Amino acid sequence: MRIIFPKLLPWATAFLTAMVAVHLIAAWNTRELVAKGYPDFTIFYSAGKMIRGGLAGRLYEEQAQYRTQREFASGVGIRMGALPYNHPPFEALIFVPLTFVPYLAAYFLWDAINVLILVALPFILRPYLPALRETSVLSWVFVSLAFFPVFIALLQGQDTLILLLLFALAFVSLSKNSDVAAGCWLGLGLFRFHLVLPIMLILGMRRRYKTVLGFAIIALALGLVSMAAIGVHETLAYPGYVLRVERSMALRRTVIPVDMPNIRGLVDLVFPVSGSRVVPDLLIGVVSVALLVFSIRKWERPSQDADNFDLGFALCVVVTILISYHAFFYDLSLLLLPISLFVNRCFSSPQVNAGTVLSLMGPLPVLFFTPLSMFLWKHNVACLMALVLLLWVRGISRTIGRAQSFTAARTAEN
Numbered sequence: 093m094r095i096i097f098p099k100l101l102p103w104a105t106a107f108l109t110a111m112v113a114v115h116l117i118a119a120w121n122t123r124e125l126v127a128k129g130y131p132d133f134t135i136f137y138s139a140g141k142m143i144r145g146g147l148a149g150r151l152y153e154e155q156a157q158y159r160t161q162r163e164f165a166s167g168v169g170i171r172m173g174a175l176p177y178n179h180p181p182f183e184a185l186i187f188v189p190l191t192f193v194p195y196l197a198a199y200f201l202w203d204a205i206n207v208l209i210l211v212a213l214p215f216i217l218r219p220y221l222p223a224l225r226e227t228s229v230l231s232w233v234f235v236s237l238a239f240f241p242v243f244i245a246l247l248q249g250q251d252t253l254i255l256l257l258l259f260a261l262a263f264v265s266l267s268k269n270s271d272v273a274a275g276c277w278l279g280l281g282l283f284r285f286h287l288v289l290p291i292m293l294i295l296g297m298r299r300r301y302k303t304v305l306g307f308a309i310i311a312l313a314l315g316l317v318s319m320a321a322i323g324v325h326e327t328l329a330y331p332g333y334v335l336r337v338e339r340s341m342a343l344r345r346t347v348i349p350v351d352m353p354n355i356r357g358l359v360d361l362v363f364p365v366s367g368s369r370v371v372p373d374l375l376i377g378v379v380s381v382a383l384l385v386f387s388i389r390k391w392e393r394p395s396q397d398a399d400n401f402d403l404g405f406a407l408c409v410v411v412t413i414l415i416s417y418h419a420f421f422y423d424l425s426l427l428l429l430p431i432s433l434f435v436n437r438c439f440s441s442p443q444v445n446a447g448t449v450l451s452l453m454g455p456l457p458v459l460f461f462t463p464l465s466m467f468l469w470k471h472n473v474a475c476l477m478a479l480v481l482l483l484w485v486r487g488i489s490r491t492i493g494r495a496q497s498f499t500a501a502r503t504a505e506n
Contacts, residue, residue, distance in 0.1 A: 108238040111462045115243040118466075122247065126199065129165025133199050133249025135177040137164065140187030148322045151181060152333045164195040178337045181318035181327055183251070183283040203246050206253040210236045213428070216260050220267050221402075221436040240465040241424035252425045255281045255288075259429050263405055266303070275306025282314055287423065290384065290412040297388045338418070350475045354419045355379050357475025380415035383485070387411040390489050400492055402437060406430035407488045414481055421465065421474055431456065437491075448494065451487030455480050 125131075138160040142151055150156040157174035165171070177184070190198040214232045218224045224232070236242050245252045258281040265274035275295075281288040295303045318327045349360035356376050363372040391404030409430050413419055434452035438444055458464065458480050468474045 107457075108235060108460070111238040111240070111460060112234065114462045114466075115237065115240070118243075119247060126247070127196055128167035129161070129195060130168055131199065131247065131249045132175070133202060134161055134165050134168075134175050135179070136184075136187045136202075136249065136251070137191065137195055137198055138174075139177040139179070139184035140189075140191040143184050143321065144188050144191050148181075148184075149326055151177065151184060151322050152326065152330065176337050178334050179251075179283050180285070180314070181322045181330065182314045185317070185321060199249050202249055206246060207233070209253045209257045210242070213257065213260055213432075216257075216264060217432060220264060221432060221440075223436040223439040224432065226439075236428060238462075239425070239428065239460060240462045241422050242428065243462075244469075245422035245425045248422060250422045251283060252422050255284050256426050256428060259291075259409065259426060263429065266300075266405065267401065271300055271302035272306035274300075275303035275308070276310050278303070279307040279310025279314070282311060284423075286416045286418050287412060287426070290415055291408050293384065294388050294391065294408050294411075298391065348472050351469070351472040352419050353421065353424060353474045353477040353481065354414050354416055355383070355478065356417055358478050361473070361475050376417075383411050383415050386485075386489070390492050402433045403488060403492045406433045407485065407492065410481055410485055410488065414478060414485070421469055421477075424459075424477070427459065448491050451491045454487065455484045 122130075135157075138157055139151060141160050141163070142148065142156065145160075147156055147160070154174045154176065157177060161168075161171070161174055187198075187202075190201060193201065210233050211229055214224050214227065214229055242253070244250075258277045262274040262277040265271070265277060275292075278288055278292055292304065292307055315327065318330075350357050359372045359376050359379070363375075387404075387408050391408055406429070409426055413423060413426060416423070438449050438453060459477075465474075465477070468476055
């Protein structure tokens, strides 16, 4: 298989270059909207301003949020109310230092931090992924910027790349059997709890109790930080606020479930929004539990099968996105980690064959094809991308099965 990859390299380079070019054109065409305050970064900047301005106790008041956002984003004509800050209180503290510079400068500074994360990732993963040692950092960043979810995360000023970094650090820690550290890294990702809790549930069901302990310690610490920042009552009221915002934005069609690349989006594509929610919600729950159990059974513990740990972890990341209740295109940035694991497997594993390459790498042209992603995003049917992820889950599980058979045969020979 390694003979084939060099032949495909010029074609892959041309393809990725075209995708980067599309992203650059899109960024240029939206530069005025960015300057006016349309990106999601607005919620982070306004939350930081409210903390800094002594309005911490009113962090989740819509009118206070709206007045703050009007101070630096008054040119957003479509915004008749606040773009709600629905992230946990502790995350707002991260953005306080950025409020010492104007909004646009803070936006570019935040994006620069996220690009530095992309630069740091190969250095973090190289000791555990031999294929990355042969890849330059510039090549890694180039490939990352060709990935539409990463582009959207940067354009919107989102925080998903921070979570990608924490997932990578958790993978490294688990690879070293540093379970407590892995739990701590995942705990720091609670600013996107809907994308962290599923994988923590998987780890708990796999009896990684030290990981759960590390996670619980950080969760408790962040809870105390939140209470100190905005008050005990406001912190305890936060979960209810999130549910109200979710329902309100769904009714106003500002959050559209079918625009989510997950199981919830697929189910909502089939069932009308105006109908009863009993059947669709039940179906979402059943499918999500089934995927969760499936990934738990497929992911072997490192102590049992260290050779397949990377595949199991990657499977759980993909499943986590699928069963998350709230996800958008930029959340697919997390797939950079499974993609890295699969590239490493195809280049460095002794049991690679055509079936493995097709199962692990087959979805990549679709995932990286920006015109398709833009079409799905524009027409609010990003849920169709979940079909690709489901096919990927099947391919990963089949590869795990083949790898387990290979490991068993090798053990029998020894």
